[in-house]
Amino acid sequence: MRIPRLSLDLPWMRGSGRRPGPLLPLEDARSAALIFVMAALAFLACMAAMGASAGGRAAEGWARDLRGEATVQVRPRADETPAAAAARAAETLGGVPGVEEAAVLERERAEALLRPWLGEAILEDLPIPQLVTVRLTEAAPADARALNRALAEAGLDAVVDDHGRWLADVERAARVAGLIALMVFLLTAAAAGAAVVFATRAGLEARRDVIEILSLSGATDRTVAGVFQRRFALAAGLAGLYGAVAAAGVAALMRLAGGSDGFTPALPLAWSDLLLVSPCPLVAASLGAVAARWTTLRLLKGMA
Amino acid sequence: MSIPNDPLATSRPETAVVQLEGVGLRYGDAPEVLRDIDLTLPKGSFHFLTGASGAGKSSLLKLLYLAARPTRGTARLFGRTVSALGSQDLPLMRRRIGVVFQEFRLLDHLTAFDNAALPLRIAGGRARDYAADVAELLTWVGLRDRMDAYPPTLSGGEKQRLAIARAVMARPELIIADEPTGSVDQDMAVRLMRLFVELNRLGATVVIATHDNALARQSGRPVLRLDRGRLMREA
Ligand SMILES: Nc1ncnc2c1ncn2[C@@H]1O[C@H](COP(=O)(O)OP(=O)(O)OP(=O)(O)O)[C@@H](O)[C@H]1O
Ligand SMILES: [Mg+2]
Numbered sequence: 001m002r003i004p005r006l007s008l009d010l011p012w013m014r015g016s017g018r019r020p021g022p023l024l025p026l027e028d029a030r031s032a033a034l035i036f037v038m039a040a041l042a043f044l045a046c047m048a049a050m051g052a053s054a055g056g057r058a059a060e061g062w063a064r065d066l067r068g069e070a071t072v073q074v075r076p077r078a079d080e081t082p083a084a085a086a087a088r089a090a091e092t093l094g095g096v097p098g099v100e101e102a103a104v105l106e107r108e109r110a111e112a113l114l115r116p117w118l119g120e121a122i123l124e125d126l127p128i129p130q131l132v133t134v135r136l137t138e139a140a141p142a143d144a145r146a147l148n149r150a151l152a153e154a155g156l157d158a159v160v161d162d163h164g165r166w167l168a169d170v171e172r173a174a175r176v177a178g179l180i181a182l183m184v185f186l187l188t189a190a191a192a193g194a195a196v197v198f199a200t201r202a203g204l205e206a207r208r209d210v211i212e213i214l215s216l217s218g219a220t221d222r223t224v225a226g227v228f229q230r231r232f233a234l235a236a237g238l239a240g241l242y243g244a245v246a247a248a249g250v251a252a253l254m255r256l257a258g259g260s261d262g263f264t265p266a267l268p269l270a271w272s273d274l275l276l277v278s279p280c281p282l283v284a285a286s287l288g289a290v291a292a293r294w295t296t297l298r299l300l301k302g303m304a
Numbered sequence: 305m306s307i308p309n310d311p312l313a314t315s316r317p318e319t320a321v322v323q324l325e326g327v328g329l330r331y332g333d334a335p336e337v338l339r340d341i342d343l344t345l346p347k348g349s350f351h352f353l354t355g356a357s358g359a360g361k362s363s364l365l366k367l368l369y370l371a372a373r374p375t376r377g378t379a380r381l382f383g384r385t386v387s388a389l390g391s392q393d394l395p396l397m398r399r400r401i402g403v404v405f406q407e408f409r410l411l412d413h414l415t416a417f418d419n420a421a422l423p424l425r426i427a428g429g430r431a432r433d434y435a436a437d438v439a440e441l442l443t444w445v446g447l448r449d450r451m452d453a454y455p456p457t458l459s460g461g462e463k464q465r466l467a468i469a470r471a472v473m474a475r476p477e478l479i480i481a482d483e484p485t486g487s488v489d490q491d492m493a494v495r496l497m498r499l500f501v502e503l504n505r506l507g508a509t510v511v512i513a514t515h516d517n518a519l520a521r522q523s524g525r526p527v528l529r530l531d532r533g534r535l536m537r538e539a
Contacts, residue, residue, distance in 0.1 A: 020421065020431050025413040213409050216371060218399035219426045221391065301391070 023214060024207055024227050034199045035239045038192050042243025042284055045188040046277040050251050052181030053276055054269045059174030061268065066163040066170065070147060072102075072132040075157045085156060086130035092154040093134050098142030105131040132158075189287060192239075196232050196291035203228065204299050211300070225296035229289045236288025237281045244280035251277075320344045321382060321478050321509040322368055328376030329363055337363050339533045341377070345511065347477075350504045352520035353513040355530030361513040362406055364530065365480050368511065369403045370394060382477070399427050402476035404484045406513075408467040410455040416442065416466050417451040423474035438473065445469050445499070446492070460487040468496055472503055479503060481512045485519070493519070 072093065076085040086104045093102035110128050118126070136142055144162040151158045204211065211224055255269045322345035329338040337360045345351060355361050366372040367379060370386065379386040381397060389397065402423070410419050418425075420442055424434045442451050445465040455463055464487045472479060479500065485493035497519075504510045514520055520527045529536045 020425060021414045021418045023425075209409070210411055210413075212371075213411060213422075214426065215395070216369065216398055216403065217423050217426050218395045220395045223426070 037195050038239030039242040041188040041192040042240045043247045045185050046247030048181045048184035049276045050273045053273045054267045055177045062170045066167045070134045070162040073159045074130040082130045090132045096150045100137045101135040193291045196288045197295045200292045200295040221300040225293045228296045229293040232292035233285045233289035237285030240281035240284025244277035248274045248277045319347050323380040326377035327374040330375050341535050350510045350525045352527045359530040360533045369401050401478045402471035404467050404471040404481035406482035408463045412455050415452050420469045441469050479510045
């Protein structure tokens with residue numbers, strides 16, 4: 001199908017419709033190198049954000065698991081076989097409010113857990129402690145004190161491990177990972193800002209002649225800064241978009257490759273994490289605008 | 305004879321567009337290129353400025369269009385002391401001044417039309433409102449068919465005419481032209497001079513620097529002469 005050409009000749013299409021050219025030559029902010037650098041930084045920032053989110057989720061999962069169970073080591077007294085003591089402990093603990101289930105860890109299972117570490121030969125003679133694993137209710141889990149009291153009342157000598165130490169470790173590790181992600185984000189933002197500052201400065205230097213004519217014609221510093229601001233906001237926004245799309249693409253691939261667990265159980269990337277990249281273009285554009293404006297105003301003050 | 309004895313120099317300050325008193329100018333650590341300049345340009349006056357190459361004509365004009373500040377003495381423009389102007393005052397002062405630069409200084413990335421329209425645009429005008437005026441002036445200086453051309457594709461004379469069009473476009477109160485007819489033929493030079501005379505008749509204060517002593521003398525206008533940085537007045 002042929003598209004009919006406009007053959008109208010309306011006044012607004014002639015002289016009055018003339019669009020003025022840009023006050024400053026265009027190429028400065030369009031430098032492919034600058035956009036590449038900013039896009040790469042945006043990509044890293046997005047990956048850090050998604051990594052932090054997935055890492056946080058993983059830590060939360062581990063913490064929930066740890067909070068939901070406890071391990072009790074039973075020390076049999078002389079008048080009782082270890083197995084009997086363990087069975088009595090499991091029964092006692094099963095009746096404590098806040099306990100979902102308590103079960104003796106069978107010797108075979110305990111050996112299976114240890115075999116990769118110790119080897120077959122040693123296991124034969126090893127006095128393996130009697131363990132009772134306790135699954136706690138999610139709503140109101142029983143604490144170590146309640147478990148201890150119940151065991152003492154039943155006349156059992158036992159040590160309760162509510163995994164508090166591991167829990168603290170996991171939580172500390174999660175905090176550190178979060179801080180690192182924040183630092184990566186701030187660093188990339190600062191680097192992107194610095195890239196814009198350098199590019200603006202180079203643009204100003206390269207266009208000194210034009211800027212001087214604009215100033216001598218009565219342009220205010222704010223007018224000139226506005227030109228650079230718009231231009232670099234656009235470039236940074238574009239770079240932010242490229243970086244965000246690339247990061248989301250990589251994350252989607254990882255998610256697909258990882259199956260139902262996300263990339264790995266250790267980094268359970270969720271589809272919703274991909275949404276984290278959406279503010280990136282806007283954040284990058286704002287950063288570019290602020291950096292360009294600040295640099296221009298500062299340099300023009302020196303030129304006057 | 306130096307300027308203080310000139311009757312023009314004693315005209316009342318409130319009607320003076322330019323007033324220089326004991327002004328000196330040096331670039332960096334070099335010796336002064338302008339020395340002890342006393343000069344008053346009354347509102348509505350028309351002066352030529354002559355002098356040998358390197359005498360300091362362009363430097364003196366730079367002081368007048370606020371591209372340089374005196375390193376000595378006091379300069380007043382439109383009744384305001386230049387050294388006391390803040391960075392917010394400069395743009396507004398500069399919009400009252402139209403400059404034809406010796407080297408034209410056109411913006412190569414803009415069309416002839418946009419170059420000529422620049423002062424209007426910077427003053428906040430909209431293309432819709434000024435398009436007809438710009439086209440009319442460009443037609444008058446003989447650039448009707450070159451409005452969409454970029455400066456690098458213009459001839460020397462065409463560039464000069466465009467530079468003049470840009471300088472006068474916004475009807476400035478002070479018109480400063482540095483060798484405005486150096487690159488055009490005699491007929492065009494006369495035509496362009498008529499433009500300055502007409503704008504002067506409408507109230508603009510005009511200063512034109514030129515090597516061309518004959519042109520200056522024939523005009524019947526007062527002639528200022530610079531001799532190695534000092535201002536003399538030719539009879
Ligand atoms: N930006 C500058 N930096 C240093 N020296 C300069 C500068 N501009 C001009 N000069 C010097 O100042 C002196 C006067 O120069 P100016 O351009 O004012 O002369 P002119 O009278 O306009 O000359 P011409 O007729 O050749 O245009 C010259 O010695 C020149 O070398
Ligand atoms: Mg000169």
